[in-house]
Amino acid sequence: MALLTLDEAKAQLNLTTVTHDVELQAYVDSITAMVEWYVGPVEPRTVTETVSGRGLTLALAQIPVVSLTSLTPLLLGGLVLDVADLVVDNENGIIRRVTGDPFCGGPWAAVYTAGRSSVPPPTLNLAGRMLVQHLWRTQQGPGRPGLGGNDDYDVNQPVPGFGYAVPNRVLQLLQPYRLPPGVA
Known part of the structure; x- marks a missing residue:
């Protein structure tokens, strides 16, 4: 069981070729640790x-x-x-x-x-998809059509306490699963 598969990440990014699969797999592999830092183990x-x-x-x-x-x-x-x-x-x-x-x-x-005993909750999967999308955008560079704007995906606007890596919308999806205070 994985938080996110390569196929799910490709679907989130609307990628249909295998051109970026190796690079994108590195993003998919990295997001589990980021999500688990906030919500505890996802994968058993x-x-x-x-x-x-x-x-x-x-x-x-x-x-x-x-x-x-x-x-x-x-x-x-x-x-x-x-x-x-x-x-x-x-x-x-x-x-x-x-x-x-x-x-x-x-x-x-x-x-x-x-961890979690079955497939990750859909909200955690969606948070993983959106996190991959955000991280993927950071390597695309400024001025890319359809990727601009000053929202919480803007790679130039850090989220307080989380720097540039985790946008607000992902944190809001993770909130119901957040670890209690004092648990790390």
Whole structure:
């Protein structure tokens, strides 16, 4: 599963030849990291991280979470927890024990899948299309027919906090999927 395919990018740019495919593929490949910086993992990936803490919950760093594979103690003699005895708040990456008991005896090695479990939401796909379109415009140069104007695609007008790379309309599409404060 990819955020955007080469064919989708070509359709967004109204390109019908293979002349620019290699160059355009580099743009397609680069936008996933830019979108994921703002919304978290889009494409599913396996993550292994050390999770520390005591209390009723543990927090995973990369959200959303598709599934938890294992939670293994890193200290000799630590309590091994069966994932069937754990509940994961997938949207927020919070792990709780089914029994409500607190976690103790950590730190743990958490292995899980982060990202989205199926095809990316259409809004994220559209944001990816529009981001490729914006980046493609930056290499076309000034004075190109049909590409001018002082809108948020104008490569000379930075978006506050994001420089020139991400236009306002893309940020607005990403907003419903934005990571909560403090999550990176």
